[in-house]
Structure formats: structure tokens, C-alpha cells
Amino acid sequence: xxxxxxxxxxxxxxxxxVQINCTYQTSGFNGLFWxxxxxGEAPTFLSYNVLDGLEEKGRFSSFLSRSKGYSxxxxxxxxxxxxxxxxxxxxxxxxxxxxxxxxxQVVVTP
Amino acid sequence: xxxxxxxxxxxxxEKGQTVTLRCDPISGHDNLYWYRRVMGKEIKFLLHFVKExxxxxxxxxxxxxxxxxxxxxxSTLKVQPAELEDSGVYFCASSQVAGSADTQYxxxxxxxxxx
Numbered sequence: 353x354x355x356x357x358x359x360x361x362x363x364x365x366x367x368x369x370v371q372i373n374c375t376y377q378t379s380g381f382n383g384l385f386w387x388x389x390x391x392g393e394a395p396t397f398l399s400y401n402v403l404d405g406l407e408e409k410g411r412f413s414s415f416l417s418r419s420k421g422y423s424x425x426x427x428x429x430x431x432x433x434x435x436x437x438x439x440x441x442x443x444x445x446x447x448x449x450x451x452x453x454x455x456x457q458v459v460v461t462p
Numbered sequence: 463x464x465x466x467x468x469x470x471x472x473x474x475x476e477k478g479q480t481v482t483l484r485c486d487p488i489s490g491h492d493n494l495y496w497y498r499r500v501m502g503k504e505i506k507f508l509l510h511f512v513k514e515x516x517x518x519x520x521x522x523x524x525x526x527x528x529x530x531x532x533x534x535x536x537s538t539l540k541v542q543p544a545e546l547e548d549s550g551v552y553f554c555a556s557s558q559v560a561g562s563a564d565t566q567y568x569x570x571x572x573x574x575x576x577x
Contacts, residue, residue: 356504385565387568392570393570394465394466394553394567394568394569394570394571395505395553395568396568397565397566397567400565439505441505445518446560447493447510447512447517447518447560448493448495448510448557448560448564448566449495449507449510449518450495450497450505450507450566451507452497452504452505452506453504454503454504455504
């Protein structure tokens with residue numbers, strides 16, 4: 353069947369590193385997105401991977417392995433404001449249709 | 463530049479009533495998407511407009527849901543009559559160019575509660 357799996361919750365200390373894993377099995381693949389969503393707000397775009405490898409953008413990096421159906425989002429030098437839900441989403445067709453995982457709630461503690 | 467806006471932010475209605483949700487995409491974005499998140503589940507695709515045309519409505523749950531985008535600007539999603547299972551957060555997103563490489567910008571969502 354089609355599914356996108358990611359952990360429900362992760363807790364880390366301010367200044368630390370957290371890695372959020374996402375595995376996917378979808379009918380189509382046209383890129384993998386990571387979004388950040390604070391409670392009651394809009395999901396905001398963090399990263400996009402369509403080729404295998406690592407994409408780095410400041411404190412955030414995202415990795416993709418298409419053969420393994422696997423991605424991760426790496427958050428470095430965690431700050432309190434990074435406490436949020438992180439959504440893994442796969443573009444399943446050429447028109448931008450997104451299929452989402454349930455999201456990983458990251459809690460950053462002092 | 464204004465982002466994607468949605469109205470209302472919250473709506474509480476009784477089963478059997480009608481509700482209309484509105485989405486204003488980013489100006490100039492031809493692509494408009496509707497998604498929904500029901501309690502405890504992931505965000506799911508409902509439909510996609512390219513300008514005023516429905517490109518894909520495969521995610522619409524049933525014929526109680528009607529989406530329109532007259533003139534290719536803002537869009538409305540009407541639920542008539544509403545049922546308890548329609549409760550959730552309805553998100554709208556827009557993008558400039560159709561295709562997975564183009565970022566979709568999301569609105570804050572409309573939280574719909576059907577009693």
C-alpha cells in the first residue's frame with residue numbers, strides 16, 4: 353500500500369542535533385518535501401529533494417535515497433523556536449499533488 | 463507580498479448545515495490546492511485547480527463537497543450538508559508553476575467543527 357512513515361514525537365535539548373527520519377512507499381515520486389508547522393499556523397516550506405544526496409540550508413539539511421525510499425531532516429544547533437511539527441511530503445505526480453506523513457512533533461527543552 | 467489567506471479561521475456548525483470556506487491564493491499563482499487534516503490523521507489532498515479549471519479532484523470525499531474557482535482567483539469549498547466526519551482543518555495552498563519542483567505556499571487553514 354501507499355504510506356509515508358515518520359516518528360510521532362522527538363525531544364531534544366537546546367543546542368543539540370535532531371534527525372527526523374521519513375520512509376515512503378508511494379504510487380509516484382516527483383520529489384520529497386519537508387515542511388515545518390507551528391501549532392495553529394500554516395505549514396512552511398523547509399526543503400525539497402528530488403535527486404539522491406544531501407541538501408544543506410543553514411541549520412537545516414535534508415537527505416534523500418530514492419532506492420531505499422528514505423529521507424531525513426537534520427536540525428542542527430536547536431533553538432527553542434524549532435519546537436514544531438515537521439511534515440514529510442512526497443510529490444506523487446507532475447502536477448504537484450502532495451502526499452503527507454502524519455508529522456513529527458519536535459520538542460526542544462532548555 | 464501577501465501570503466495565502468483563508469476565511470474563516472474557525473467555523474462551528476451543526477450537522478446538516480452548509481458551510482463555505484474561502485481561499486485567496488498568492489497573487490499570480492495559477493495553481494491552487496485544497497487539503498484536509500482530520501483529527502489524528504495526516505494532511506490529505508482534496509483537489510487542484512489550474513486557473514479556473516479543476517485539474518484533479520480525485521481526493522474529494524463525496525458529492526457533498528463542491529469547489530469552485532470562478533475567474534481563476536480566489537476559491538471556495540462548500541460542504542452541503544455537513545456531517546460529523548467532515549470536522550477537521552482545511553488547508554489551501556498555491557504555487558506559481560504546476561509541478562513538484564515548485565513550492566506550494568500554505569494558508570493557515572480553516573478549522574471546521576461539525577456538531
